Amino acid sequence: MSTTKKILIADDEPDILEILEFNLTAEGYEVTTAKNGDEAIEKAKKTSPDLIILDIMMPGKTGIEVCNLLRMMPAFKETLIVFLTAMSDEGTEIKGLETGADDYLTKPTSPKVLLSKVNSLFRRLNKEESTVIKVGDIEIDREKYIVTHKGTDIILARKEFELLALLASKPGKVFLRNEILNQIWGTEVIVGDRTIDVHIRKIRQKLEMDCITTVKGVGYKFE
Amino acid sequence: MSTTKKILIADDEPDILEILEFNLTAEGYEVTTAKNGDEAIEKAKKTSPDLIILDIMMPGKTGIEVCNLLRMMPAFKETLIVFLTAMSDEGTEIKGLETGADDYLTKPTSPKVLLSKVNSLFRRLNKEESTVIKVGDIEIDREKYIVTHKGTDIILARKEFELLALLASKPGKVFLRNEILNQIWGTEVIVGDRTIDVHIRKIRQKLEMDCITTVKGVGYKFE
C-alpha cells in the first residue's frame, strides 16, 4: 500500500467504462480501461494493476477466459480480480468464483455500490498491517485506540484517532480528501466539506505539534 | 399489474428526454414528457402517472420544488417520485434532498441501468403489501415480529422492530425524524429528542451491521 492503487477496467460498453472511470478516478485511483479481453490482458501486463474489473460478456475473449489466462501468469497470482456480470445467472456467478476471481458484482450497479465494494476489497487487503505505528515521538496503537506522544497519553475521539492512524500509516504520502472520506467514512455516509478540516484541527490541537501538513487543493499528509 | 404503467419524465435537456422516452416506451411503459417544472405539474395532474422522474436542475421550478408541490396534493401522496441528479453533485449537495422522493438516479446513466431501476421500483411497489420484507441478508416478518440475519434470528423489542420495519420498507429513502415520530409514536404521543437515537443505536447493535445511515439534520435511511 505504498502508492496510488491502480485499477484496470474491461468492458465493451463505453458508457459503463466512462462512468466507472470517472468515479474511481475521483476516489484517487489510477484507472486504465480496455474495450475487450485482449486489450485487457495487454494493458494488465503493461500497467500491473492492483485490481482488475472484468465484464464477463465481451466480444472476443470473455472475462472468465481473461481471468484464467491472467491467473496462469505468476505476476497476477495475487492480483485482485472482480467480475462484472449482467446476468443474474447463478451458474455463471459460481463459475466465475471458481475461476479465481475475488468477488463479483452484478451489473447494472450504481457507482456508489461499486465504489464501496472496491474500497472494501482494498481495505480487506490492508488489514494485514501491524497494529502499532511509530513515527517520531508518536506511537499509535490501533488495537488499544491509544496515542502516546513522548510518553504521555493523548486522548483522541474515534474519528480523530482513525484519521490520524490513516495519515500516519503512510508518512509522507498525501491523502486526497476523497481518499480520506472513503477510508474513514465509507461511501454510504456523506459529510460536508469542512468536516475533515475540523478533525485535522483537533488532532493538531491535541498533539500540540504540526505533524500534519496541508497540501492545498489536494489533501493532507503526515510527517 | 396488467395495466400499462404510466411514467412522466421532466428534464430540460431534449436529448435526455428523447433517450429516456424511447427506452421506456420500448419497454412497454406509457411515457409523457415535460420540459420544465411547471409543465411537469400540469401534465402530472392530467395523466396521473404511476412514476414521475424529475431532473433536479431545471429552469423555473427545480425538481425538488416540483416534488414538494406534488406531495402536497393528496393525489400524489403515494405516487413514485424519482430524482435525476448529475453525477458531479453526487456526494456533496444531494444528501437530504431525496426526502420526499422514493429514490434517485445518477445521470448520465446508461439506458439499461435506468430501465432496471425503474423496473425494480415497480417491483418494490408490488411487494410492499407483503408482510415479509427482504433486503440483502436481512428478512423482516411483520406478522411474526421476527428479524432474521443470515439465517440467525435476532430479537428486537417492539419499538425497535417497528422502527426497523419502517426504514426497511423503503430502502434508500430518507425518513425525517418527524415522519418517524408520526409513523411509530403517532401525533398524540410526545417523546424526547434522543428517543429515536437510542432505538436506532440498539438496532445497530443487535444487527451488528451498519445498514442504517444517519443523514444529519434530516433523518435516517436504510440500505
Next chain:
DNA sequence: ATATGGGTTAACAATTTCATAATACTATAA
C-alpha cells in the same frame, strides 16, 4: 414483594455544520 425487560429521559461526549477569516493560487496589468 422482587425481578426482569422495554421504553424513556437526562447528561455529557462526539460529530458535523455554519459563518467568517485567513491563506494560497491565477490571471492580468503595470
Next chain:
DNA sequence: TTATAGTATTATGAAATTGTTAACCCATAT
C-alpha cells in the same frame, strides 16, 4: 518581473445535531 484583484481553498470558533451511557419508570412475570 512585480503588483494586484479575483478566485478557490483551507482554518477557525461557535452552534447545531447526533451518539452513548446510565439511570429511571412502569408493566408484567416470577
